[in-house]
Amino acid sequence: MELFKYMEMYDYEQVVFCQDKQSGLKAIIAIHDTTLGPALGGTRMWTYDSEEAALEDALRLARGMTYKNAAAGLNLGGGKTVIIGDPKKDKNEEMFRAFGRFIHGLNGRYITAEDVGTTVEDMDLIYQETPFVTGISPAFGSSGNPSPVTAYGVYRGMKAAAKEAFGTDSLEGKVIAVQGVGHVAYSLCKHLHEEGAKLIVTDINKEAVDRVVEEFGADAVDPADIYGVECDIFAPCALGAIINDDTIPQLKAKVIAGSANNQLKETRHGDAIQEMGIVYAPDYVINAGGVINVADELNGYNSERALKKVETIYDTIEKIIEISKRDQIPTYVAADRLAEERIEKMRNSRSQFLLNERHALSNRVR
Incomplete structure (x- = not known):
């Protein structure tokens, strides 16, 4: 895959590759668009045939979340994570704690949740390392079974x-x-x-x-x-x-x-x-x-x-x-x-705001 060419074609913002040798974590975080707000999308764990297949899935799902969140009227962008591995035998506490630290390093640009192959218990482990996770146990203030x-x-x-x-x-x-x-x-x-x-x-x-x-x-x-x-x-x-x-x-x-x-x-x-x-x-x-x-x-x-x-x-x-x-x-x-019209309106609004700010700064300098 020509990654940058693909990202440019569908206007992706960021792809993050995460690995932790001790826990066996191999994860890909794809952030498609944050025009409307932080990217929200679940973490999927699956036994992919190849790393390229995992990357393609992450990219496709992230873009889908942009449209889903925009059409739903949420002030959130689209992102997704895939973890390469068998959810029935490869999980461990260290893996999801390490993954939580990677999410925290994005400083709120990406917020995760459960998806295929992950559970509320997995989200609780991520929550030990970062607040940027949803779908955790009700004991932590979550909404429970969706x-x-x-x-x-x-x-x-x-x-x-x-x-x-x-x-x-x-x-x-x-x-x-x-x-x-x-x-x-x-x-x-x-x-x-x-x-x-x-x-x-x-x-x-x-x-x-x-x-x-x-x-x-x-x-x-x-x-x-x-x-x-x-x-x-x-x-x-x-x-x-x-x-x-x-x-x-x-x-x-x-x-x-x-x-x-x-x-x-x-x-x-x-x-x-x-x-x-x-x-x-x-x-x-x-x-x-x-x-x-x-x-x-x-x-x-x-x-x-x-x-x-x-x-x-x-x-x-x-x-x-x-x-x-x-x-x-x-x-x-x-x-x-x-969805696209809502995103475009926000982009235009931001562009106009930045233009006004530049004019105001220019006038102050004079």
Whole structure:
């Protein structure tokens, strides 16, 4: 990889390589953009095939966090960390304490949180070395498990998308197919059931499916059959890249709105569902409840304040749909445009401020 060429192409600010021989730490911190504020993004630990693969993942995820935080209306930029290693056997206290010191050395430019392969306990170890970490134990003033809050944001965003598709945001009587019923999707199903929606669910975990069937009266189908069921709304809440050449012809839903990341296998698939008249709630917007929740910790966590901010995902989805119709572009493009416009406005504001400061200094010198 020609690193500087790649960084220039997508306007990255900084990449930090961290190693600690004693603990075995090998980490890459990617800071994409801090126009709106410090970069916030989780730490992922994974057994990458190569160091280049780890770097590419860090860069891709960091840029995604810039857009996610900007679209969510947070005064935060985008960053991400990947730690190279097996989260099941390579972790130790020294590793995360050492990593915490590297974060502290960035002096607040980057704030981390948990991600794939890391836990609250890992964040607590980082917290021993730096305050620039969120998602720590509630005993330290954290928000705790983010899954219910993420689910609430998906629920709110789904209602906004439903309003565009059906003329009302009521989900009562709507048939909703939920792919994956893990922690986030379970809480989402609870909201949907309480509003009177009819649920069709699937998951490779039979116990998780049985729980939703028993508690919420859902119907269960095999994982391969979820795409083609007769439904009003399809909620992907498991794997990414599930909107693709194979699944799109099967879809019967009028709305796609779920918590899964990277739902579109390729951007052209976003174009395809737009042409089919399906209202798509962009994934990084609708699933932003978790990051909104942990971001509130930076102000001294207040659950009521955090939930009110999460509720605005409804308004953000409405804005994205409005931009989509105004500019005649798919909603996934409209979401990027919303984020980019917010960042650009801040850059222009800062440039004007600096220009005014220079004029004022020049006048004082005269």
